[in-house]
């Protein structure tokens with residue numbers, strides 16, 4: 001773990017926390033005021049700090065502070081935001097050409113990215129891939145493909161799901177505020193079913209996969225099994241609270257999808273690309289989706305997303321039915337190829353598993369030593385702490401906010417999530433050094449202990 005950085009990638013910024021001012025400092029505060037005078041107020045902000053450089057596990061700001069990065073730009077910059085090999089490949093592509101549009105004239109890197117995804121995603125069957133730009137676009141295209149292939153319309157989604165902010169995907173997302181509030185009417189044919197949240201089972205259901213699956217099947221039958229084109233599930237629910245589903249739930253969905261001829265779409269946009277210690281989080285479940293979605297860490301911050309899946313599904317839409325001006329942009333494809341190269345020797349996956357081990361060692365004692373930590377959960381470098389009152393399990397969003405604010409003040413960038421906003425999530429880059437990781441975890445553990453007093 002001291003050797004976390006892949007050989008070529010010495011980070012470009014000192015890998016230590018440094019506080020030069022209060023967080024945010026005066027320059028960030030001034031820039032934030034300017035932002036407010038120019039930028040729509042419809043964007044939220046986790047930490048109003050303006051960045052000059054970022055790499056490894058560090059974000060450097062305009063006031064000279066060096067913050068520990070436990071966010072990775074929401075699970076995107078897994079290889080460090082200043083990753084050298086990504087920068088080199090993108091720079092070379094910039095010199096050659098920035099864009100042709102893959103629907104106008106072609107370039108080989110697009111094919112190579114598709115080939116890697118076809119070969120490395122779960123599922124021992126012939127596959128094809130389409131590239132797009134954002135995660136929401138990948139989700140939308142998966143629905144288009146599933147509808148074209150099945151001739152059916154309905155889409156099954158789950159409690160606590162997050163699939164994006166576009167018109168279709170916000171309807172698929174579970175949480176109303178902030179994602180859907182005031183933005184209706186929403187698209188039709190989206191049906192929601194119970195998930196298998198081990199800590200908080202759906203209303204009226206016993207905990208565990210069996211009860212949830214029975215409820216899902218009842219929902220499918222109630223709406224007509226032969227009317228569903230797709231069911232879409234995250235292998236670990238992300239924005240919904242880093243919920244690892246009860247064991248057996250996702251394999252059970254696989255069986256239901258097969259039984260009723262429904263396309264199983266696995267949304268690995270947040271959990272995929274090595275984040276959980278395997279290349280894809282569905283590997284932990286031993287399940288292959290018919291379609292699998294990647295984005296976020298796929299190109300380490302250059303916008304790129306993909307739908308990969310069974311050839312007979314992927315080739316169902318008519319030629320010209322899929323695409324997009326920027327879909328699979330050459331800069332993004334080069335970035336993805338640089339990412340793939342760096343996964344080759346297994347170091348990054350080992351890092352993700354080691355991050356989990358260290359984080360659990362520091363955070364799990366808080367389960368017994370405080371009355372506010374209901375669960376420490378997740379896989380690999382996708383970990384979370386749920387805050388709730390002991391006994392009643394009443395969610396404590398106020399504590400998540402307070403703890404996050406204390407971390408920010410100490411120079412640790414953390415994010416919250418969860419349907420009830422009571423979860424603090426950890427998404428450090430997979431290249432973070434052990435010392436920096438432990439410094440960040442100590443800050444977090446202290447903030448939790450303080451909040452528990």
Ligand SMILES: *Cc1c(COP(=O)(O)O)cnc(C)c1O
Pocket residue numbers: 134135136137139162163164165234238239267268269270271295296
């Ligand atoms: C972030 C996310 C999306 C949406 O991706 P965007 O690039 O923001 O459109 C979809 N699904 C999951 C699971 C995500 O975490």
